[in-house]
Amino acid sequence: PLSSGALISFPTLCLCLSPSSVIIIDEAHERTLHTDILFGLIKDIARFRSDLKVLVASATLDTERFSCFFDDAPVFRIPGRRFPVDIFYTKAPEADYLEACVVSVLQIHVTQPPGDILVFLTGQEEIEACCELLQERCRRLGSKIAELLVLPIYANLPSDMQAKIFNPTPPGARKVVVATNIAETSLTIDGIIYVIDPGFCKQKSYNARTGMESLIVTPCSRASANQRAGRAGRVAAGKCFRLYTAWAFKHEMEETTVPEIQRTNLGNVVLLLKSLGINDLIHFDFMDPPPHETLVLALEQLYALGALNHLGELTKLGRRMAELPVDPMLSKMILASEQYKCSEEVLTIAAMLSVNNSIFYRPKDKVVHADNARMNFVVPGGDHLVLLNVYTQWVESGFSTQWCYENFIQFRSMRRARDVRDQLEGLMDRIEVEVVSSQGDNVSIRKAVTAGYFYHTSRLSKGGYKTVKHQQTVYVHPNSSLFEEQPRWLIYHELVFTTKEFMRQVIEIESSWLLEVAPHYYKSKELEDSSSKKMPRKQGKTKEELG
Secondary structure: OOOOOOOOOHHHHHHHHOOOOEEEEOOHHHOOHHHHHHHHHHHHHHHHOOOOEEEEOOOOOOHHHHHHHOOOOOOOOOOOOOOOEEEEEOOOOOOOHHHHHHHHHHHHHHHOOOOEEEEEOOOHHHHHHHHHHHHHHHHHHHHHOOOEEEEEEOOOOOHHHHHHHHOOOOOOOEEEEEEOOHHHHOOOOOOEEEEEEOOEEEEEEEEOOOOEEEEEEEEOOHHHHHHHHHHHHOOOOEEEEEOOOHHHHHHOOOOOOOOHHHOOOOHHHHHHHHHOOOOOOOOOOOOOOOOHHHHHHHHHHHHHHOOEOOOOOEOHHHHHHHOOOOOHHHHHHHHHHHHOOOHHHHHHHHHHHOOOOOOEOOOHHHHHHHHHHHHOOOOOOEHHHHHHHHHHHHHHOOOOHHHHHHOOEOHHHHHHHHHHHHHHHHHHOOOOOOOOOOOOOHHHHHHHHHHHHOOOEEEEEOOEEEEOOOOOEEEEOOOOOOOOOOOOEEEEEEEEEOOOEEEEEEEEOOHHHHHHHOOOOOOOOOOOOOOOOOOOOOOOOOHHHHO
């Protein structure tokens, strides 16, 4: 099966398709990065194979656009087995949609016939706040209202707590599920009759010039709003309460969500297409071409990593990097570990970095316990070594679920990291890298990280940390093991804008290592430490202030 979340090589793609006569691409409206690449490749293959049928399916799709892209393909409209859904709008815009969600839930609970409620919110913080408000008001009302079960669902929630949303609702009670847009298409909850849609979602966007990702709350698209409304009509006739006006739906919301390919780092895409033999990226048949600047800066980054030569052709190193289905900087780090004889540890770090900051769980009611448990894993050197320590202790515990529970670690994320590590280890033979251990030498590990992530260097100056290349002010994330310390030089895994420009997963390095691993990129003059010897006071706010 061709998964939209997997990068596959061209020979593998051809092998998959050679016996196939029909390919189905489902949920096409989501427009993920990999499905957009898949569209271009499949379109090319379909032109050369007249016997191949491609079915592009979705409940909410811009059919004319897709039909035009696939050479005026015929459109089939198949009526779904969905029950009718009544949609209600507010008369005026809501000043506080979180409060409006809480009030709407209680109104439905008191006035409407039996049936469970699904509320869409943007992220963990909002969901937890909404759940707290609902539980507090239900306690205050006591026996005046029937029992209301409040259940959150978001990506970082432990699996056992996520599973509660699928339990049958007890007789005489009502269930309210407070979810992110994971509940739009990824899962179906039985018994949902009422949907509350505030009309917002969190969207990731990437600034190629600064290399920074932003996670910003934005209005969702009309396609997403219709998908949310459809959740109410799965088991019976339902109702969708939209906490915005009908005018806003028609005039302020985009028709479809901005494709991920236009708001993400394209390093991986460029390396993949180059490895498939597609050199003319400007004229590749994208449904929505990515910004020119993002494409150029991705080529520049791959050249700096040594994956491309001055003609833009794939080098031998680049071919080895393309064999690893991870970010180019991560694959360069893994290949550099061979030189520094620490591939065993770097493989683990790469796997742990691949699970997107979802290792530690910090429930609101046990914040102190969770922070103390996290501090027990801290080792000198930085966050990469902390992640390595967590994985090593988990292995020593026999991959124990109980150990994860006691240490506020997400078992599901650890299991996924183990799977990623096993897959990467299986690919090491193909790229001819011997898996060896550093025997506790963390300098070699930090040098390997520097070899892959020299692009992401920041230096401490009088005004705090600044990135070396762009002189942009950045801050150590409050959850980092180096938040209280102030090393002169840092390398960060990613730069994310939430309330500030935060560096996530940082590691301490020495400036001389940059000249060792990337002499073509950094010059000694750039790395001269012109800052004052006087150390500035601790930057930013405390962990408590930033949550």
